Amino acid sequence: MKRSQHLVGVLLAAAALVGITSLFGNDYYLRIVFMMCVYYLCAAGMNVLVGYAGQKSLGQAGLFAAGAYAVALLTTRTEMNPWLALVAAAGISAVCGVLIALPSLRVKGPYLAMVTLAFGIVVEKLVGEWTDVFGGAQGIYGIKALTWDGQPLTQLQWVWLGIGLCALAHLLLRNLLEGRFGRALLSLQADEIASSSVGVRVYRAKVIAFVVAAVTCGIAGALVAQQNQYINSDFITFHLSIFILLLVLFGGAGSQYGPLVGTIVLTAVDAALARWPSAQHFLYGFLLLFALYVMPGGVTGLFSKWFRRSAEAPEPSKAAAVPTRIGPGGQGELLVVQGVTKNFGGVKPAQNVSFRLQRGHIHALIGPNGAGKSTMINMLTGLIDPTEGSIQFLGQEVSGRPVHSICCMGMGRTFQNLRLFAELSVLDNVMLGRHSRMTNGFFASLFHLPNAKREEAATRARALQLLDLVGLLHLAHHPAGSLPYGLQRRVELARALATEPQLLLLDEPAAGLNPQETAELGQLLLRIGKCGVSILMVEHHMDLVMSISDHVIVLDYGIKIAEGKPAEVQANPRVVEAYLGVDEPEEEQHALCAA
Numbered sequence: 001m002k003r004s005q006h007l008v009g010v011l012l013a014a015a016a017l018v019g020i021t022s023l024f025g026n027d028y029y030l031r032i033v034f035m036m037c038v039y040y041l042c043a044a045g046m047n048v049l050v051g052y053a054g055q056k057s058l059g060q061a062g063l064f065a066a067g068a069y070a071v072a073l074l075t076t077r078t079e080m081n082p083w084l085a086l087v088a089a090a091g092i093s094a095v096c097g098v099l100i101a102l103p104s105l106r107v108k109g110p111y112l113a114m115v116t117l118a119f120g121i122v123v124e125k126l127v128g129e130w131t132d133v134f135g136g137a138q139g140i141y142g143i144k145a146l147t148w149d150g151q152p153l154t155q156l157q158w159v160w161l162g163i164g165l166c167a168l169a170h171l172l173l174r175n176l177l178e179g180r181f182g183r184a185l186l187s188l189q190a191d192e193i194a195s196s197s198v199g200v201r202v203y204r205a206k207v208i209a210f211v212v213a214a215v216t217c218g219i220a221g222a223l224v225a226q227q228n229q230y231i232n233s234d235f236i237t238f239h240l241s242i243f244i245l246l247l248v249l250f251g252g253a254g255s256q257y258g259p260l261v262g263t264i265v266l267t268a269v270d271a272a273l274a275r276w277p278s279a280q281h282f283l284y285g286f287l288l289l290f291a292l293y294v295m296p297g298g299v300t301g302l303f304s305k306w307f308r309r310s311a312e313a314p315e316p317s318k319a320a321a322v323p324t325r326i327g328p329g330g331q332g333e334l335l336v337v338q339g340v341t342k343n344f345g346g347v348k349p350a351q352n353v354s355f356r357l358q359r360g361h362i363h364a365l366i367g368p369n370g371a372g373k374s375t376m377i378n379m380l381t382g383l384i385d386p387t388e389g390s391i392q393f394l395g396q397e398v399s400g401r402p403v404h405s406i407c408c409m410g411m412g413r414t415f416q417n418l419r420l421f422a423e424l425s426v427l428d429n430v431m432l433g434r435h436s437r438m439t440n441g442f443f444a445s446l447f448h449l450p451n452a453k454r455e456e457a458a459t460r461a462r463a464l465q466l467l468d469l470v471g472l473l474h475l476a477h478h479p480a481g482s483l484p485y486g487l488q489r490r491v492e493l494a495r496a497l498a499t500e501p502q503l504l505l506l507d508e509p510a511a512g513l514n515p516q517e518t519a520e521l522g523q524l525l526l527r528i529g530k531c532g533v534s535i536l537m538v539e540h541h542m543d544l545v546m547s548i549s550d551h552v553i554v555l556d557y558g559i560k561i562a563e564g565k566p567a568e569v570q571a572n573p574r575v576v577e578a579y580l581g582v583d584e585p586e587e588e589q590h591a592l593c594a595a
């Protein structure tokens with residue numbers, strides 16, 4: 001659906017809801033709709049964290065408390081305007097979001113969930129036990145309600161405000177998730193290493209997800225406190241954290257409408273069972289298990305296949321011409337590796353290795369299995385730090401830099417074992433490669449400012465060009481994981497090219513390819529080289545290496561034993577010995593001899 005159509009749809013739906021709720025004469029029903037709005041805010045933010053970034057949080061009650069107690073303290077202990085206090089509560093919750101995100105740098109999965117759970121418990125205890133400040137079970141009375149025209153909002157006005165905030169949250173989050181940030185968050189969930197290798201700042205992206213979830217949850221808490229004009233520790237329970245998680249998982253994590261569906265269904269169930277709290281708790285536990293085991297995609301996941309449009313290839317007119325220039329080309333030294341050593345305990349996959357790579361050349365790094373080739377690529381791209389030595393790319397030291405920063409400097413890579421974002425489309429995978437080259441920031445994306453719009457369109461066009469280059473334009477909308485292995489390798493290649501590398505590092509690009517696919521790959525690499533990209537490939541297919549390389553480096557047990565033109569290397573006795581050693585597999589001997 002086009003953005004303008006969606007905007008009109010959301011505004012009409014919000015206006016209809018405002019109209020319908022105006023007909024409610026009963027405060028009880030208005031209260032239920034208000035709570036739906038509050039829970040939707042929590043769920044919409046939580047969806048960014050759980051459904052997109054794949055970070056599990058069991059501490060949202062703590063963030064709800066941050067917003068609620070922030071407005072409580074600011075409006076009872078100071079003379080702050082209640083609207084200003086609401087904004088301040090959002091800011092305080094954002095800070096708490098950063099705090100709760102800090103451990104995500106070190107721990108993942110269930111361990112991160114435990115840390116967030118601990119955060120929730122600490123806040124629950126804090127507001128329950130520190131009675132001087134938070135009032136404990138007695139709570140804080142006299143919180144100033146939001147006002148309109150000098151008067152506190154009526155029940156109906158609270159509902160209207162809630163509907164307005166939900167529509168705004170939905171629109172803003174859609175802007176955020178349908179562009180650069182949404183793709184980056186989804187890539188985190190799929191594979192953090194691949195994500196950083198295309199230039200995503202993994203930790204920053206996680207913090208953004210935590211902060212978004214914290215702000216929406218904090219605003220929800222503040223609204224509840226201001227509407228009740230009262231808050232106490234009974235509101236802040238582990239049960240609330242589970243309920244917020246359930247809203248997302250039940251409705252459909254990672255779906256933009258999942259939180260809405262989850263909120264409407266579960267808040268209605270919650271209201272229906274209000275008189276039987278123990279039945280409520282039992283039902284939540286049951287629904288959580290049900291959602292996890294029976295419908296991992298939630299309610300929206302069950303129905304999504306009915307609404308999914310068939311994947312169509314982009315029209316040729318929409319894809320511009322195949323690129324003739326990707327890197328800057330030119331001549332001179334690109335990479336200087338000097339005295340690099342790597343020790344994994346007793347294993348030494350690199351021992352005092354030095355070599356230089358020239359611009360505009362195709363270089364090959366070869367050697368028997370276990371020689372240390374992949375370790376070298378991983379050191380060049382920042383995945384592994386060398387124990388000793390220096391790696392200079394474009395005159396700047398690379399070792400010690402984070403992976404995303406090395407990608408930004410101009411090194412793109414593929415992996416020995418494919419690391420695609422399998423659930424994302426082929427096009428999204430390649431657009432992710434452009435992440436570090438896009439300049440629209442968080443707020444430009446959130447408000448869909450003109451530069452975000454421009455960047456998105458340019459990125460899409462470039463990704464289509466690159467797909468055309470690798471011959472995959474017709475598969476642009478297919479999930480990357482559904483393609484045959486050989487084509488997935490091409491997707492990874494296009495994704496690496498999308499980072500606009502000056503040096504492209506390919507770790508066994510022909511692994512798993514048949515002879516015809518290998519020959520086609522050779523032609524493609526020559527074509528990429530002509531687009532101004534220098535290449536360093538690790539490869540076992542000697543035919544490919546010898547036919548397209550300008551320069552070959554040979555490693556054996558972590559030691560560089562030879563380098564030079566393919567013919568020189570082929571004739572080098574040390575190389576022959578390394579490959580033809582009595583213990584080496586026969587096929588490698590044949591391969592080298594044949595080449």
Ligand SMILES: Nc1ncnc2c1ncn2[C@@H]1O[C@H](COP(=O)(O)OP(=O)(O)OP(=O)(O)O)[C@@H](O)[C@H]1O
Pocket residue numbers: 344347348349367368369370371372373374375376416
């Ligand atoms: N993280 C690690 N911890 C310990 N040892 C490692 C680690 N990574 C690699 N090694 C060891 O370093 C040596 C070199 O491995 P590497 O994968 O770099 O070799 P390779 O030349 O790429 O081999 P292949 O051609 O089989 O992929 C191997 O003995 C390997 O077991």
